[in-house]
Amino acid sequence: GNEGNDTLSGGAGNDLLFGEDGDDLLYGDEGDDTLSGGAGNDTALGGSGHDLIALGSGNDLGLGGEGNDTLFGEEGDDTLFGGAGDDVLHGGAGNDVLFADGGADTLWGGEGADVFAFGRGSGGSVVMDFEVGVDRLAFYEAGVDLGAVIRSARVEGGNTTLDVGGGNRITILGQTGNVAAWFG
Secondary structure: OOOOOOEEEOOOOOOEEEOOOOOOEEEOOOOOOEEEOOOOOOEEEOOOOOOEEEOOOOOOEEEOOOOOOEEEOOOOOOEEEOOOOOOEEEOOOOOOEEEOOOOOOEEEOOOOOOEEEEOHHHOOOEEOOOOOOOOEEEEOOOOOOHHHHHHOOEEEOOEEEEEOOOOOEEEEOOOOOOHHHHEO
16 A cells, blocks of 8 residues: 555455555455554454454554454554454554454453453453453343343452353453443
């Protein structure tokens, strides 16, 4: 890409896509791709494969897709979806929303008031840096019994685990206490 608003598509194979400045749309498609948004409000879609997505500054949207992906929101208020697979999501600076989706994901909110969102298929996911009173937990699927989730809280080794449905547990590292206050 260049300084303008670019649309870049990788196709089959392992691709390197750099949006640079501007509000860019990056689509990795098949293969193990590296997508870099740069400055601007970017959207990056990894597609299939094990992708690395670095969004840069701006309020960005990153979707890993299939495979074990790593997403970095970096600066700005970003929204990150891991997709299928065991993904690693780093929100970075800003008020980010991180969706654990379809695998055992590892979530780092970073600086700012972050939201960690889970569904029934989020079992095995771990929140690494939840900050009580700043960050929040949420569910993106209808029909999740929040009361049952709160009652399922177990403290194990200074960490709290929660059953998000069907025996699928998520872990909040380094936190114990009033679990009900973590949701909002």
